[in-house]
Amino acid sequence: MEISIIGSGIAGITTAFYLGEKGYKVNLIDPKINSSINNLNPQNGSQAALGVLMGNSYKRSKGRAFFLRNKSMKLWKEWINKINHNESNLELEKPFIKLANSEKEYQSMINISINKKKYGIELLDNNAIDLWSSIFEKKIIGGFISHNDGRLNPIKLIKSLLKSLDQININKIENHVISISKNTNDNNKKWKILLDNNQYINQDYVVICSALNTQKLLKPLGHSILLEPILGQVIELKLQDQTTNWEKWPAILNYHSINFIHHNPDHMIIGATLENGTQASLINKKKMLNMNNNAPEWLTKSRINREWKGIRARPINEPAPILKELEHGLLINTGHYRNGILLAPSCAEWIGLKINEDSIKYKY
């Protein structure tokens, strides 16, 4: 049985990894599959991501969104061991700390700390609150620490996964998919993929992981999937010398809906804005930089070292992510919006289980 995956962002490469490990013959198709991997000039949404994994501190304890997060946190733990190579240096950096911005938010944190205690969530103690109040030059009401949430560096992650794909013989095809159609001849492979070099490949299964391009590929097949672009800006700041001795900075600190990553003694990454469309707005960037007029001095005095932006695909009229078998052999794994890195392994597993279920049903 042969499967083609369209798109080599995090959704596509994790799906390829899962299926390849199960022994399927997999083609991974993307014109950017061999491009350099970096966040300054990201080739896709995945390379622009911060890599925050907030699976345990998710407020719900049931339902699809909870299940996918919970499963992913478990799978990432296993996968990190599997995909780590000598030079990868890949680890789930922990913990994650969120500071409350209002009394209402703090009340909801109290509930999370009660309901999610077994997932490693607890309220910050007074010493921690004092520390963060002094760092942010403002009396912080409260916050929580999630000991098992944190960050996976997306660039290291993508590089490691791509290397693992070579080891399990995934066939990488550096082309753009022009269209997908059904085979009408006797060929027992149901799907026909047209590449931009005018070549056709016949497949038993097609898995679409092409983010915003998904709607264009599906329309001729009569399927309507609507996605919209939400841009995110990320800034790396060079801090002043006196602020570089913050030893207790967690992997991720979230305050005023901004993620702070103190990834090197005098550098801080902050992100990411949520902007409708594909054009970055200076106003949104300034709002993030001054934390909606709440920025402490170390932030206002820092200077921009590097900055980048990326696009997330958000489903319209349905929850993220979109995981569907549209018809036999045609599956989609896309529209992860803000949590594509977090959700990637559980979504890849969903696709794998669906194909496995089918292969029993249709006796491949």
Ligand SMILES: Cc1cc2nc3c(=O)[nH]c(=O)nc-3n(C[C@H](O)[C@H](O)[C@H](O)COP(=O)(O)OP(=O)(O)OC[C@H]3O[C@@H](n4cnc5c(N)ncnc54)[C@H](O)[C@@H]3O)c2cc1C
């Ligand atoms: C600034 C920013 C910060 C983020 N931070 C986080 C975070 O902290 N945590 C988290 O979990 N998520 C985060 N995200 C979200 C996450 O990055 C996305 O949800 C995720 O990258 C989606 O992955 P994807 O594979 O679906 O899409 P993409 O990474 O966009 O990949 C889609 C791929 O499909 C290919 N493609 C498209 N059309 C075709 C075609 N016709 N033929 C072949 N290939 C095609 C493209 O070339 C592209 O490589 C962030 C996103 C942004 C932009």
